[in-house]
Each structure stands twice: as structure tokens, then as C-alpha cells.
Amino acid sequence: MRHRLSRLDTTLSPYLYVAPFFVLFAVFGLFPLLYTLWVSLHDWNLLGGHTFVGLDNYTALLDDEHFWNATGNTVGMFVLSTVPQLLLALAIANALHKRMRARTAVRLGILLPNITSVAAVGIVFSLLFANNFGLANWVLGLAGVDPVNWTAEKWSSWSAIAVMVDWRWTGWNALIYLAAMQTIPADLYEAAAIEGASAWKQFWRITVPLLRPTILFTAIIATIGGMQLFAEPLLLASGRIEGGSLRQFQTLSMYIYERAFGRDFDYGYGSAMAWVLFLLILVASLINFALVRRGAR
Amino acid sequence: MRAGSRLWHASPLTYLGLILAVVLSAFPIYWTFIVASRSNDAINDVPPPLLPGSHLAENTSRLLANDDALFLYGLANSLIVSLVVAFSVVLFSTLAGFAFAKLRFRGRNALLLVIVATMMVPTQLGLIPLYMLMVELGWQGTLQAVIVPFLVTGFGVFMMRQYADAAVPDQLIEAARVDGCSTLRIYWNVVLPALRPAAAVLFLLQFMQTWNEFLWSFVVLDPDTPTVQMSLKALATAYYTDYSQVFAGTAIATVPLLLVFVVFGRQIIGGIMEGAVKQ
Numbered sequence: 001m002r003h004r005l006s007r008l009d010t011t012l013s014p015y016l017y018v019a020p021f022f023v024l025f026a027v028f029g030l031f032p033l034l035y036t037l038w039v040s041l042h043d044w045n046l047l048g049g050h051t052f053v054g055l056d057n058y059t060a061l062l063d064d065e066h067f068w069n070a071t072g073n074t075v076g077m078f079v080l081s082t083v084p085q086l087l088l089a090l091a092i093a094n095a096l097h098k099r100m101r102a103r104t105a106v107r108l109g110i111l112l113p114n115i116t117s118v119a120a121v122g123i124v125f126s127l128l129f130a131n132n133f134g135l136a137n138w139v140l141g142l143a144g145v146d147p148v149n150w151t152a153e154k155w156s157s158w159s160a161i162a163v164m165v166d167w168r169w170t171g172w173n174a175l176i177y178l179a180a181m182q183t184i185p186a187d188l189y190e191a192a193a194i195e196g197a198s199a200w201k202q203f204w205r206i207t208v209p210l211l212r213p214t215i216l217f218t219a220i221i222a223t224i225g226g227m228q229l230f231a232e233p234l235l236l237a238s239g240r241i242e243g244g245s246l247r248q249f250q251t252l253s254m255y256i257y258e259r260a261f262g263r264d265f266d267y268g269y270g271s272a273m274a275w276v277l278f279l280l281i282l283v284a285s286l287i288n289f290a291l292v293r294r295g296a297r
Numbered sequence: 298m299r300a301g302s303r304l305w306h307a308s309p310l311t312y313l314g315l316i317l318a319v320v321l322s323a324f325p326i327y328w329t330f331i332v333a334s335r336s337n338d339a340i341n342d343v344p345p346p347l348l349p350g351s352h353l354a355e356n357t358s359r360l361l362a363n364d365d366a367l368f369l370y371g372l373a374n375s376l377i378v379s380l381v382v383a384f385s386v387v388l389f390s391t392l393a394g395f396a397f398a399k400l401r402f403r404g405r406n407a408l409l410l411v412i413v414a415t416m417m418v419p420t421q422l423g424l425i426p427l428y429m430l431m432v433e434l435g436w437q438g439t440l441q442a443v444i445v446p447f448l449v450t451g452f453g454v455f456m457m458r459q460y461a462d463a464a465v466p467d468q469l470i471e472a473a474r475v476d477g478c479s480t481l482r483i484y485w486n487v488v489l490p491a492l493r494p495a496a497a498v499l500f501l502l503q504f505m506q507t508w509n510e511f512l513w514s515f516v517v518l519d520p521d522t523p524t525v526q527m528s529l530k531a532l533a534t535a536y537y538t539d540y541s542q543v544f545a546g547t548a549i550a551t552v553p554l555l556l557v558f559v560v561f562g563r564q565i566i567g568g569i570m571e572g573a574v575k576q
Contacts, residue, residue, distance in 0.1 A: 006479070009479050009480050009481075010400075010480060011402070013396070013400070013480040013481065014396040014400040014401075014402035014405070014480075015402060017392040017393055017395065017396040017400075017484075018392075018393045018396050018397065018408060018454075020389045020392070020393070020448070020449055021389060021393050021412065021449040021451075021454055022408070022411075024445075024446070024448055024449045025415060025449065025451075027430075028427065028430075028445065028446035029415060029418070029423065029446075031423075031426070031430070032422075032423030032424075032425075032426035032427040032430065033418060033422055033423040033426075035423070035426035035429075036422055036423055036425060036426050039425060039426060039429075091314075092314075092315070092318055095307065095311045095314055095315050096315070098305045098306060098307040098311060099305065099306045099307060100306070100307035100311070100312070100315075104563060104566075105319075106315050106318075106319055107566050108558070108562045108563075108566070109318070109319030109322050109323060110318055110319060110322050111558075111562070111565070111566060111569075112322050112323055112326060112558070113322050113325070113326075115505055115509075115551075115554045115555070115557075115558050116325075116326065116509075116551060116554070117508065117509035117511070117526055117529075117550065117551070117554075118509060118511050118526075119509075119511055119526040119529045119530055119533075119547075119550075120329070120529065120547045120550060120551055121325075122533070123529060123533045123543060123544070123547050124325045124326075124328065124329055124544075124547065125325065126533070127332070127340070127540060127544075128325065128328075133340060133341050133342075133343065133345070135328070135345050138343065138344060138345055167321070167322070167325065171318075171322055172569070175566060175569055175570055176569070176570070178570065179569075179570035179571070199305060224419055227419075228419060228421050228512075230511070230512050230515075231511045231512065231515075234530075235530070235533055235534075238533075238534050239530065239533065239534025239535075253421060253512070256421075256424070256425075257515075257516070260424075260425050260428075261428070261516060267425050267429065270425050271425050271426070274421060274422050274424065274425065275422070277419075277421060277422070278419060278421075278422045281419060
């Protein structure tokens with residue numbers, strides 16, 4: 001009897017231990033994910049009324065100028081924030097990789113923004129980028145530049161949002177790069193130094209090529225995050241979901257919210273957009289992949 | 298570190314660059330406390346104030362009296378939600394991680410692959426049906442809605458599997474089995490103690506992530522049951538001109554994470570960097 005119980009224990013317990021993940025994921029992860037596709041094929045509203053409309057929601061998107069505007073804004077802000085973010089992170093990691101004092105303090109310092117909530121970031125930077133009395137305009141004024149109305153135009157609002165994103169994530173990326181740099185054998189640098197390669201050349205010829213998988217990883221994480229931008233632009237717009245009077249910085253996530261939960265509770269239309277967003281993330285990730293691989297040649 | 302001894306020494310220019318990076322990183326947080334401790338008029342000063350003032354207590358009491366933000370209530374809600382989610386993620390991740398690393402069962406590799414795959418799916422995609430599900434369950438506007446869907450994470454299971462694989466010797470488990478320990482007992486007495494450092498990092502990361510979560514709370518919660526981030530959002534948008542009140546709230550909402558970071562910062566950095574290399 002005891003023997004049988006113990007055999008039951010060894011065969012059954014692994015499944016019991018992994019079951020909570022799979023049960024919860026099935027209900028709250030997988031089911032909503034697949035159901036989104038089903039909802040997107042319907043005219044589906046708050047009251048639960050729904051009729052099958054096939055791809056109508058998707059074709060309607062093609063004619064929706066707000067959708068195209070939001071897509072352009074999302075991609076624009078994503079590029080504007082990701083490129084400087086990853087380059088800066090590389091530079092910081094390279095600096096941290098040298099022999100130096102107070103390395104732990106510096107690491108803690110650059111990771112500090114990452115523990116800040118996105119709501120706090122949005123609030124603080126909205127004041128930094130305020131029109132008349134904001135610190136950003138004050139600093140620009142010291143340099144003799146006229147004050148900028150940060151929320152008024154695409155380029156200025158995108159820049160303000162990119163600064164928020166970069167402030168929060170550059171240090172995190174730098175630590176990831178630093179971790180990868182530490183796995184590069186020192187002999188490689190030694191050999192290069194003997195052949196007379198400068199620090200700059202060593203960085204581009206040894207460090208960056210060997211970091212390629214890590215760069216791809218951070219680029220994809222940044223893509224997923226960048227494509228889903230929501231709280232930063234929302235708070236820059238004082239909580240209004242349109243993202244500025246002319247929707248100059250409304251992101252796709254904001255527009256999905258506006259249509260699904262804000263204005264007309266059009267779940268079908270919102271779900272169709274969610275799928276398009278997902279495809280955009282996939283495409284952007286593939287582009288990243290191709291770019292990083294091409295850099296390998 | 299062996300490799301470190303042969304590396305370049307940091308130049309003064311490198312130090313300068315890093316100091317600038319740290320100052321720029323810390324400044325917005327420092328500035329939050331400046332504004333939180335100033336009177337509301339001081340925001341309009343030119344040049345802007347750069348040193349703390351004496352109005353923190355007054356701003357805070359105005360914040361606590363603000364019925365639109367329910368700030369204390371939001372703080373308490375966030376504490377409950379973050380603690381429950383972090384405890385649960387650690388419990389289920391160590392259990393599943395133990396099973397994947399140390400127990401043999403049919404379909405193990407395939408199931409692990411599924412877990413890795415779930416880490417790549419953006420949550421946004423299921424947002425609308427998840428909301429519909431919450432309405433169906435009657436959880437819309439309640440704390441269950443921001444707790445139950447997050448009781449497990451693929452990241453946690455994967456992280457604990459990697460760690461258990463390296464940190465728990467097979468002989469130890471076999472020895473415990475020979476002694477007649479049940480699997481659950483082995484988990485509790487052998488595996489969990491060995492996993493403790495990594496489990497602590499997972500707990501902290503999960504606590505911070507849940508504390509800072511925004512989008513889903515914004516969708517599913519009502520203004521009368523806020524998390525702290527929703528209280529902040531309500532403050533920032535409804536009382537936009539009362540900056541010192543808003544910043545007092547922002548500062549207070551950041552303090553718990555700052556404390557965690559000051560005490561456990563090294564471990565958090567270690568966890569992030571270790572996770573990065575293993576990928």
C-alpha cells in the first residue's frame with residue numbers, strides 16, 4: 001500500500017506542480033488571445049449583441065484615418081525612442097565594462113529609473129515638458145532656444161515621449177549588455193591590442209559583433225514595449241485618450257482603448273486592431289532580426 | 298573577476314559620462330521630492346526650484362483629504378495585490394520549476410516549450426476578451442480582476458527551472474527519496490531552501506512589476522477601487538494644476554520601491570544580469 005502510494009506520488013506530482021500554470025494560463029491567457037480573433041470577426045458591442053461580419057472590421061480599418069494616424073504615431077515614437085535608447089545603452093555598458101571605482105553605485109544609479117512606475121514617469125515628465133514654466137524649456141532658454149510647445153506638434157510630443165521611454169529603459173538595457181560583455185573572453189581583446197587595434201576599433205570589431213544575440217533580444221523587448229505605448233502619451237495628454245487636440249500623439253493602444261472602452265464600446269473593431277497591432281509587432285521583430293543578421297556579414 | 302584585471306582602465310572622460318548618466322537618471326526622482334515639498338506657486342518660479350521646501354506635510358494632508366483619488370485606499374489595494382501576486386508567482390514558479398528541472402514525466406520538454414512561448418505573447422492582444430470575461434465573472438471593478446489573471450507567469454517558471462537545474466544536486470533529491478520523503482516534502486525541505494536566493498529576486502521583481510502595472514488596472518478597475526497607480530492617474534488628470542499634491546502622491550507611491558531598491562538593489566541587478574546571460 002505504502003509502495004503504491006509512493007509510486008502514485010512520483011508519477012502524479014509533476015503534473016500537479018505544473019498544473020496551476022497551465023490552468024490559469026489557459027483561462028486568462030490563451031482563451032482571451034484566441035477569442036480576440038473570434039470577436040474581431042463580429043459586430044460586437046457592450047450589450048453582448050453580436051453578428052458575424054467576416055472581415056468587415058479589418059476592411060473598415062483601411063479607411064479609418066484615425067487608425068492610420070495612430071499607427072504612424074506608434075511606429076514613429078517607437079523608432080525615435082528605440083534607436084537612441086539602445087545606442088546609449090551600448091555606450092554606457094562599454095563604459096561600465098572598464099576597470100573603475102564605484103561600479104555598483106553606478107549600476108544602481110542607472111537602474112533607478114526602471115523601478116519608477118510608468119504613471120509616475122508620465123506625471124513627472126509632463127511637468128518637465130510643460131509649456132510655460134517647464135524645466136525643459138527653461139534649460140532650452142539658457143541655451144538661447146525659444147520655448148517649445150511640447151504637446152502641440154508631432155515631432156515635439158514624440159520627442160517628449162521618447163525621452164520618457166528612454167529615461168526609464170536605457171539603464172536596464174545597459175545592464176543586459178554589460179552582462180553579455182562580461183562573457184566575452186579577455187584574450188580576444190588582448191590579441192587585438194597586440195595587433196594595435198584601438199579601443200574604438202575593438203568595440204566595433206569585437207564587442208558589438210559578439211553582442212549580436214543580446215542586441216536582438218533587447219531590440220525585440222523594446223519593440224514589444226514600444227508598440228504598446230499607452231500610459232506615457234495618455235498622461236502627457238492630461239488623461240485624454242485622443243492624444244492631443246489633433247491626435248498628434250495618439251498611439252494604437254490608445255485608439256484601441258478609445259474604440260473598445262471609451263467611445264462606442266466596439267469590441268469587434270478593437271479586437272481587429274489588437275490583431276493588427278500583434279502583426280505589426282511580429283513584422284517589426286522580423287525586421288530587427290533581419291537587420292541584426294545583416295549586420296553580421 | 299579574472300577578465301576584469303586585463304581590461305582598460307576607465308578614463309576621466311568615461312567617469313564624467315557615467316556621472317552624467319547617473320545624475321540624469323536620478324534627477325527626475327529627486328525633482329519629484331522637490332516639487333512634493335514646495336508650495337503650489339513655487340512651480341511657476343523662474344528658475345525652477347532645485348532644493349526641497351517645507352510643504353511636504355501640508356501637500357500630503359491635502360492629498361489624503363482628496364476624495365477623487367482615494368490615495369490611502371489605493372496604496373492599501375496595491376499592497377494587497379502586489380503581495381498576493383508576488384507570493385503566488387513565487388509559489389507556483391518554484392513548484393513548476395522544480396518539476397521541470399528535477400522530476401521526470403511524459404511531455405516535460407513539450408510543456409516547457411509552451412511556457413517559453415507564452416513569454417513572447419503581448420498581453421494587449423487578449424485585453425478585450427479578458428475584460429469581457431471579467432464582466433461575465435462579475436469581477437470587473439474588483440481586486441480579483443487584477444490579481445487572479447497574474448497568479449502565474451511563464452517568466453517565473455522558466456527562471457526557477459534554470460536556477461533549480463543548477464542549484465539542486467540530483468543526489469540530494471535521491472537521498473531524500475531513499476529516506477522516504479514524499480515529493481512535496483522534498484520540495485519543501487530540500488528544493489525550496491536551495492532556491493531561496495533566486496526566489497527572493499523573483500518576488501521583488503514581481504512585486505515591483507505588479508505595483509507599477511498600469512494598462513490593465515486602467516481598463517478593468519473603477520475609480521472607487523483604485524490601485525495606487527490609478528489614484529495617481531486620477532490626481533494627475535483631475536487636479537492638473539495642483540502639482541504639489543500630485544507630486545506628493547507620486548513621491549509616496551515611489552518610496553516603497555525606493556526602499557526595496559536601496560536594500561536589495563545588488564540582488565536585483567544580479568538577477569537581471571544573470572537572466573540576460575542565460576538567454
